[in-house]
Amino acid sequence: MAADLKFAKTHEWVRPESGGVVTVGISSYAVEALTDLVFMQLPAVGRKVKAGESFGEIESVKAVSDLYAPISGEIVEVNSALPGKLETLGKDPYGEGWVARIKPDNPAEMDGLLDRTSYDALVGSQPH
Amino acid sequence: MSQSLLETPLLLETPLVGWHVAHGGRMVDFAGWRMPVQYASIVEEHLATRASAGMFDVSHMGRLTIGGPAAVEWLESLLTRKVAGIEVGRVRYTLVTSDADGQPVVLDDALVSRDTDAADGTMRLALVVNASNRDRVVAWLTSRLPGAGVTFADRTRETAMIAVQGPRAIQIVGSLCTPADAARIAGLGNYRATSAVVAGHAAAVSRTGYTGEDGVELVVDAHAATPVWEAIHAAGAPLGLRACGLGARDTLRLEAGMPLYGHELRENSDPFAIGLGLAVNLDGRSFPGASHYAALRKHHAGRVRVGLTFDSKRSAREGDVVMRGERHVGVVTSGSFAPTLGTAVAMAMVDRDVATAGTAVEGVIRESRQPAVVTPLPFYQRDKPGA
Numbered sequence: 001m002a003a004d005l006k007f008a009k010t011h012e013w014v015r016p017e018s019g020g021v022v023t024v025g026i027s028s029y030a031v032e033a034l035t036d037l038v039f040m041q042l043p044a045v046g047r048k049v050k051a052g053e054s055f056g057e058i059e060s061v062k063a064v065s066d067l068y069a070p071i072s073g074e075i076v077e078v079n080s081a082l083p084g085k086l087e088t089l090g091k092d093p094y095g096e097g098w099v100a101r102i103k104p105d106n107p108a109e110m111d112g113l114l115d116r117t118s119y120d121a122l123v124g125s126q127p128h
Numbered sequence: 129m130s131q132s133l134l135e136t137p138l139l140l141e142t143p144l145v146g147w148h149v150a151h152g153g154r155m156v157d158f159a160g161w162r163m164p165v166q167y168a169s170i171v172e173e174h175l176a177t178r179a180s181a182g183m184f185d186v187s188h189m190g191r192l193t194i195g196g197p198a199a200v201e202w203l204e205s206l207l208t209r210k211v212a213g214i215e216v217g218r219v220r221y222t223l224v225t226s227d228a229d230g231q232p233v234v235l236d237d238a239l240v241s242r243d244t245d246a247a248d249g250t251m252r253l254a255l256v257v258n259a260s261n262r263d264r265v266v267a268w269l270t271s272r273l274p275g276a277g278v279t280f281a282d283r284t285r286e287t288a289m290i291a292v293q294g295p296r297a298i299q300i301v302g303s304l305c306t307p308a309d310a311a312r313i314a315g316l317g318n319y320r321a322t323s324a325v326v327a328g329h330a331a332a333v334s335r336t337g338y339t340g341e342d343g344v345e346l347v348v349d350a351h352a353a354t355p356v357w358e359a360i361h362a363a364g365a366p367l368g369l370r371a372c373g374l375g376a377r378d379t380l381r382l383e384a385g386m387p388l389y390g391h392e393l394r395e396n397s398d399p400f401a402i403g404l405g406l407a408v409n410l411d412g413r414s415f416p417g418a419s420h421y422a423a424l425r426k427h428h429a430g431r432v433r434v435g436l437t438f439d440s441k442r443s444a445r446e447g448d449v450v451m452r453g454e455r456h457v458g459v460v461t462s463g464s465f466a467p468t469l470g471t472a473v474a475m476a477m478v479d480r481d482v483a484t485a486g487t488a489v490e491g492v493i494r495e496s497r498q499p500a501v502v503t504p505l506p507f508y509q510r511d512k513p514g515a
Contacts, residue, residue, distance in 0.1 A: 035170065039440070062165065064494075
């Protein structure tokens, strides 16, 4: 599953879609690590983001975490149903739990992201 | 540029660390101790404690013992609560203060209790202090030791402390005792302590806790920690008991409106403004800072501690500013989603004129403002039998 995904080290995933946009979400590892999610702030549609820039936040009982844009571009759509249904992130992080769609400034930026194998290796080495 | 030899500082471990790791505890550095913040879900652990029972490894708390013929007189001179006249089995919430140029410094809040007397007839007292303050409290008390008549020992590492909290806590612990011990524990009043054999091991048992629930805290020898913990877990799990980490401990105490040192209570806190007036007995007392507190008690100035209830699950956190209109009226000291209430709550120090219950304020959470209402503490109070 999710073989076409690329990952940022900050645990966001990116999937190219038809029409030159990419879908962005949060990895299942990150969702599981956060636990007890209570709040999510989505970016505004139309906002231009730079890769690595905070473009939203997610709050668990314990802490507030930034969401970082994994790729530079314009936010063209957000999953506005998600903040009211945060359990979707745990149930289907790579499908219904998507966060935003971005029209990349430079699709080649995708090449700088991790593939599934490299990302899994990264999170597998994290202390538990 | 110098670098530490090891990436992470060495952390102290409780005798239960192996159990925590084996059961999925997410281990974090808490006040220099490697402690579980949660096993699976803070919310589930919290709700289990309210509905049935939660068990907590609180062995990181400092456990100090005081004995000798001058023990009572000595401690009486150092704590904000009276120790003279304390009966066997009585537990009192107190502050530990020192004095810097006439100004009191709150070093910690603590529980002081009187155990059964020693074999030679002298009194034995115990003090439970916060992990974060143990070193300095021990250093302070040691510096004040008289030449003779008092023995003072830090028994934190030789012992373990397990809190069992929730409506089923007494039943679960009692099921591991003889009928006589179980009955004595069940009959203990709040803030009373006794000794009992729990799951075959000697335990000091006190009807205290930090969750807003009924329950007990057990102190056992370090070697007995794992067998006692496992026995409680095995007896309680079928009834809904869960092992809980420090995350749930924090959300439970927040709902119960209990102050936490370093957040609601600080070195320069006015105990009366934060609702801890009952922890300061000034009647003929001369503990460090007593005369300053006598003046403060009549002063009625400065910010006071209140509860805030938000209309969202998103809470202001420690350090966030509280506004009323364009006026900065206070600062949040602790805040979180409150699992029992289903909404976010916080404790804050606010100006007295906005401290009235029902006053509308806003918490500034990053850039946005979250509406909140000043709420009497505690947010949560358990139903007491017969009440």
